[in-house]
Amino acid sequence: MTDAQPRFLRPLKAPAENPGRTLSFGPEQPLVLDSGKRLSPIIIAYMTYGRLNAARSNAILVCHALSGDQFAASTHPVTGKPGWWDYAVGPGKAIDTDRFFVICANVIGGCMGTTGPASIDPETGQTFGLGFPLVTIRDMVRAQLMLIDALGIEQLLSVIGGSMGGMQALQWAASYPERVYSAMPIATAARHSAQNIAFHEVGRQAIMADPNWRGGDYALSGIHPSKGLAVARMAAHITYLSEAALQRKFGRQLHDRNALSFGFDADFQIESYLRHQGMTFVDRFDANSYLYITRAMDYFDLAADYGGVLAEAFRGSNTRFCIVSFTSDWLFPTIENKRIAHALNAAGANVSFVEIESDRGHDAFLLDEPELFGTMTGFLGAAAAARNIR
């Protein structure tokens, strides 16, 4: 990454100069966390698409993944790229904004406007850094509930998300079943596996090994630990793809050259691609947020909160579920998703389980996968019909 050196020395941008909509919750509404700590005041940054109907019955909460944000279906203010779920969310699309009111909020601990480690700690007047309390998936969902309450929505037609977003959808259904008419957890798991924790630990160590990280206090220096974060992103990005997709897309093709350089430049296209992924990520993501959010995923084990029996998390639930996995996803493989479907059956819940054939790995849920959209359309259509939403 030598060619990109100046980029990494650039001062840290203020997070989320343009966070979309925001809601603030004052001292009278603290967020009580799983750790026992209280977070207050908090800001939740979110975007909405479509219009809430008069009955307030057509709201769908879209939950973003580790590196996502509230810009699911609109141009990203930092990168200028289309929303991360532009394929799925929009007018006439599977999550049809002509029909549904779609809400997407930046998670607590995030860095696109919602309170997180890059926010100012009111007690010190300084950036939180590692002074920010650890948050969990359930804490993220608690914060989302505050937003949904503030928007005056009694029941969400659906909570939908992939990966970490799927964990939130599961947590919503378990914690607030009466608030969730249907849930669509995609390419996810009810607990983070040892392998997934291991990959996250590699990413965190890369960040912490960057001298610019300074024990999390890099805000004082104004220099972001971009190298560490970029390496974390590169390693993680490999886990989002599949061997077959990498081979198909890159193989051993050389990058901008006809022969090997006999050095450590990016000879191969895959190297250049990963470096690009790392470099662009640091423009829009905070290193400490990456630590906190990966930790939240590692801590996720829904069954543990219900005596180790996952089915107990959904006992008596009237929520309709649709679980989706992809054949080549080895980060959140079909078996983990199926485990959720089995638990829902055991709880007597209304459940569908769809496995989609794709060689694009975990990232398939973010891509143009017509079978995913067909599944969404059918599932949401049935839910909407049952709730008399036209």
Add this chain to the structure above:
Amino acid sequence: MNIVVPAPAKSALRPDLAAIADMIPQGAKVLDIGCGDGQLLEHLVHTREVDGCGLELSQQNVNQCVARGLSVVHGDADTDLGEYPSGIFDTVILSQTIQATRQPRVVLHELLRIGRHVIVSFPNFGHWRVRLGLLVSGRMPVTRTLGHSWDDTPNIHLCTIADFLSLVNGAGGRIERAVALTGNGRSRRIAANGWGANLLAESAIFLLTER
């Protein structure tokens, strides 16, 4: 055994599926095991307003069902029924599938456990064409309802109506209704002991409960 002559099918539904639909009360909670492309389930949801779920072995069929708005999971009757709680469904349907399961006796036990009512339909291996075919040709019969040759059939546990009656008896089931179908959709009056049906029915549908 109370033999019922089925009413003529009112819709485009296959005659055996229409006969099954007639056994399901309005608004029931239903599990259709081996629901295929969801034809019966969709019919039940729309005409009887059932709370319906499906279990299907073919992932392709599952995906099609869900895209049509049905609740269907990918699964196997032989291995996946154990996870359902007892008595969770009003009616459990196993249509033209029991003969393809590895352990029909275990499957029937599970059906009676998870459903207050159980509907089982299957091709009748006691039909006179099957018997005659084996007698005359000396080879495994291939008929209209049993279209596979012996070496590529999914039907590994074919049975006759008489065999099924004995299975139900052994599994502690009670027969509430029984419908015998001929291949062309017609039905005949059959003696209550099932002997005539065993000879003349190409397939049979039973509505069972736990004794």
